[in-house]
Amino acid sequence: MLPRGPREVRSVESLRELLAPYAPDVSAGATLSARALRGGLTADLTRVSATRPGAAPEQFVIKPVGENELESAAYAALARSGMSDLAPRLLGTTGADGQSFLLLEYVSRWKTWPWRDEPYARMVIEALARLHASRIEWTADSRYDAHLGTSAAYTIDLLRCAAQSFRDPRLSGGVRAVKALAARLPAARAQLLSAPVFLHGDVHPGNVVIRSERGRRRAVLLDWGRARLGSPFEDVASWLQCLRYFEPSAARLHDRLLLHYVRSAGLGDRITAVHRREYWVAAGSNALAGALGVHLSSVLAARTPISRARAMAAAMDWIRIVRRAVAYLDLSGDEPQRPS
The missing domain is CATH 3.90.1200.10 (Aminoglycoside phosphotransferase (APH), C-terminal lobe)
Structure with a gap:
């Protein structure tokens, strides 16, 4: 069982199911861990870390779509207009346990609080x-x-x-x-x-x-x-x-x-x-x-x-x-x- 994260994602097996269509190597062979992230319109935002022997760790964000489908539409609109660099990369829309999720890249902060500059x-x-x-x-x-x-x-x-x-x-x-x-x-x-x-x-x-x-x-x-x-x-x-x-x-x-x-x-x-x-x-x-x-x-x-x-x-x-x-x-x- 995952210690924290989206209510709908109950297990590591669910995480593998979510990652499989877009990161099959990670899904099959990596050790997965997850923790909740704060922020966004939903509290059910999860950062997934995938580690494999001899490879650099990879990180993703999983976000439930719920009733708000505007976000996936926004990513598609940005991609059509060549503005994808303004947002995290959307890897895809996937599903597990009867729910739909956005699978996003995790964007590392260069600096935790740069806003004094x-x-x-x-x-x-x-x-x-x-x-x-x-x-x-x-x-x-x-x-x-x-x-x-x-x-x-x-x-x-x-x-x-x-x-x-x-x-x-x-x-x-x-x-x-x-x-x-x-x-x-x-x-x-x-x-x-x-x-x-x-x-x-x-x-x-x-x-x-x-x-x-x-x-x-x-x-x-x-x-x-x-x-x-x-x-x-x-x-x-x-x-x-x-x-x-x-x-x-x-x-x-x-x-x-x-x-x-x-x-x-x-x-x-x-x-x-x-x-x-x-x-x-x-x-x-x-x-x-x-x-x-x-x-x-x-x-x-x-x-x-x-x-x-x-x-x-x-x-x-x-x-x-x-x-x-x-x-x-x-x-x-x-x-x-x-x-x-």
Whole structure:
């Protein structure tokens, strides 16, 4: 029996069955071991190590498909467009014990936490610019906008619960701000979908590794289970805001990295009012899609004052982003002032 790993993969024999179509030599003659990996949309993510006498160890990742088939469609779309290097290599879709799985290469991290160094944060920006310029054809239905409406309502409920639990007027004000943005979601989404491109959909430090091969380093994006169409600034805002949370020193790089995206994507040589408007509306949409809700859940579940304070600070940051998005949606004129 495996000590850990997907619930559906019960034994080493199951692992051999999964590997057989794509790595028959490994499946037949290697000693296999497995351990659970954290991250992704599912907790059932397993890293498989295969060792054979006289051969270098090989590693794979096995991920259940479940009800979400977007990820396999995303890998196929990337391959058709010559963008496979932006993601782990998909070895195939396989099955065992009545379940379907993605069999992926395991991408080793060149460095566990490279995000204190601006060049590596810029690599992610460049990877996103390449992805968004690829004009990948995407016909899969992610039902994202239906999910967004549900998520916005859930976020409002979480905010109300937190405001009542802690008697915090900042959270009460946050309820009003989130309700205001939720009421404007049709207008916001219409703006963001005016010229849609293919998105990763969940860009944050846990979903990016820096890979080093033959002295060349590049960003690889993991977990494509939220791939969809949308504004490129939805990916950019996700990366910059999450980077700021996980690596506070990156806050000072925000505008430099945003400008780097504008230039890398061929959108101009400066950040215009139009760019800022779309960026902050995209960030507000991300907040209602779950970014704010994650931190509110942490506020409510925190067991220590320190952890609650950290979660509260992150939630308040996202509430400020929501307010900024509302302000931009309400602004008119050719050169709106940047809201504070």
